[in-house]
Amino acid sequence: MRANAAKQKMLQGKPAFGYSLQLGSPLVAEALSSCGVDFILIDTQHGSFSPESTLLTLMALAHGTAVPMARVARNDYTLIGRLLDEGALGIVVPLVNTREEAQAVADACLLPPRGRRSYGWGRARVYGSDYPDRINDELFVAVQLETIQAVENAEAILSVPGIDGCWIGPADLALSLGIDPRRAAEDDRHARAIERVVEACRNTGKIAGFASYSPEDALRRAEQGFLFLTAGSDIGFMLGGATAGVRTLGLEAQAARGYGE
Numbered sequence: 001m002r003a004n005a006a007k008q009k010m011l012q013g014k015p016a017f018g019y020s021l022q023l024g025s026p027l028v029a030e031a032l033s034s035c036g037v038d039f040i041l042i043d044t045q046h047g048s049f050s051p052e053s054t055l056l057t058l059m060a061l062a063h064g065t066a067v068p069m070a071r072v073a074r075n076d077y078t079l080i081g082r083l084l085d086e087g088a089l090g091i092v093v094p095l096v097n098t099r100e101e102a103q104a105v106a107d108a109c110l111l112p113p114r115g116r117r118s119y120g121w122g123r124a125r126v127y128g129s130d131y132p133d134r135i136n137d138e139l140f141v142a143v144q145l146e147t148i149q150a151v152e153n154a155e156a157i158l159s160v161p162g163i164d165g166c167w168i169g170p171a172d173l174a175l176s177l178g179i180d181p182r183r184a185a186e187d188d189r190h191a192r193a194i195e196r197v198v199e200a201c202r203n204t205g206k207i208a209g210f211a212s213y214s215p216e217d218a219l220r221r222a223e224q225g226f227l228f229l230t231a232g233s234d235i236g237f238m239l240g241g242a243t244a245g246v247r248t249l250g251l252e253a254q255a256a257r258g259y260g261e
Contacts, residue, residue, distance in 0.1 A: 001127050001134040004089045006039040006067040007164070010140075010207050015222040017215075018069070020233045024048035028059040028234050031065020041230055042070040044083070045094050055123065058087045062126065069140065071183055075101055077116075080108040085121040089138060092167050096143035097127070099156040106162030109141045114162060140164050142209055142228060146172035151193045154200035164226055165207025198225050 006016040007220030016162055018039035032040060042049060042057050049057070052069070061068040069090025070083045079187055080091060093105045107116040114136055117249060124131060141162060158166060170190070171181035177189050184190040194210075201208040202225070208229030212218035218231035246252060 001130045001138060002089065004138040006029075006066055006069075006090070007138065007140040008231075009038060009164070010227045013201045013227070015218075015227045015229055016220055017229050018066070019237075020047075020071075020211075020230045021057065022047035023234050023238075024050070024053045024057075025234070026053060026056040027055045027131060029062070030060035032234065033061045033066050035066070038173050039067040039068050039069050039090060039233075040064075040251065041090070041092065042068070042088070043233075045071050045073045054083070055086050058123065062087070065165075067140075071144075075104060077104070077108045080105070081118055084117065084135075084139070084194075085124055087124045090140040090142070092142045093145060094144040094169070095146060095150075096157060097147055098153055098218070099160060102157040102160040102163050105141065105143055106160055109139060110136050110162050119259045124224065140228075142167045142207070144169050145197050146192065146236075148173070148177040151196050154197050155203055158200055158204040158206040163206065163211055165201065167198060167209035167211060167228060167230075168194060168226075169211050170194070201225075 009016045015069060016038040018041050019032055019037050019043040020043050022043050023166045040061055042054060044054055058068055067089050070088040071092040072079050072083055075093050075096060088209060096102050096105060109115055109117060111117045111119060111132060115211060141164045142166060143157060143163055143166050145151060170184060174181040174190055176186035179190055180186045195214055198208050208226045208227050210221040210226040211230050212221050215231045218229040221229055
């Protein structure tokens with residue numbers, strides 16, 4: 001069974017940094033799989049992934065050093081099970097607002113007697129014959145806390161056995177507070193909600209996570225106590241590099257005009 005080095009790092013109190021994939025490209029995943037980041041998160045909620053490209057992406061990540069993880073489209077027993085059966089070693093579930101919803105996540109992720117995951121897997125057999133003996137311990141299970149309701153229920157949610165930690169979605173959290181996500185950094189309500197989640201993680205002994213916008217933002221969040229940190233995405237890095245190139249070439253005005261001419 002492959003050890004989940006990113007989870008072990010977090011359990012030791014050290015931050016694990018990852019990149020998220022949204023482009024739906026196994027080739028991009030393969031290129032990033034050994035870049036040195038701790039984990040790669042396949043985003044099947046907002047990313048352009050089909051069931052086929054998700055499987056191919058997990059295969060592309062197989063020989064890299066980054067731990068393969070995935071964000072499921074929704075809190076659904078079957079969708080979670082498919083990602084696990086195909087080899088994800090981390091699961092992030094969006095929009096978990098109550099303890100009952102968190103319990104459903106744990107049940108879907110863990111094999112009996114700790115959960116209700118169906119006994120059977122496909123591509124995950126590449127991890128070896130001891131997969132069923134070790135997967136419950138190697139798997140990292142995170143719930144997304146991204147509404148004010150989730151913040152208010154954070155301690156109850158995180159106290160569910162089998163939930164390893166959380167991953168704050170700052171944009172949706174801002175929207176639930178009536179804040180424009182582009183102005184969230186200027187609003188104390190947003191900062192206070194985030195701190196409440198960090199405190200809930202401390203009180204329950206669980207891992208705090210954050211969807212950071214950049215490597216610099218991820219480092220700031222690590223200083224705040226977050227350990228499960230995405231530090232950017234494939235499309236973000238591509239556009240960032242392209243935009244920097246446009247500035248270097250002096251083509252800003254042309255870029256502003258777009259392709260209409």
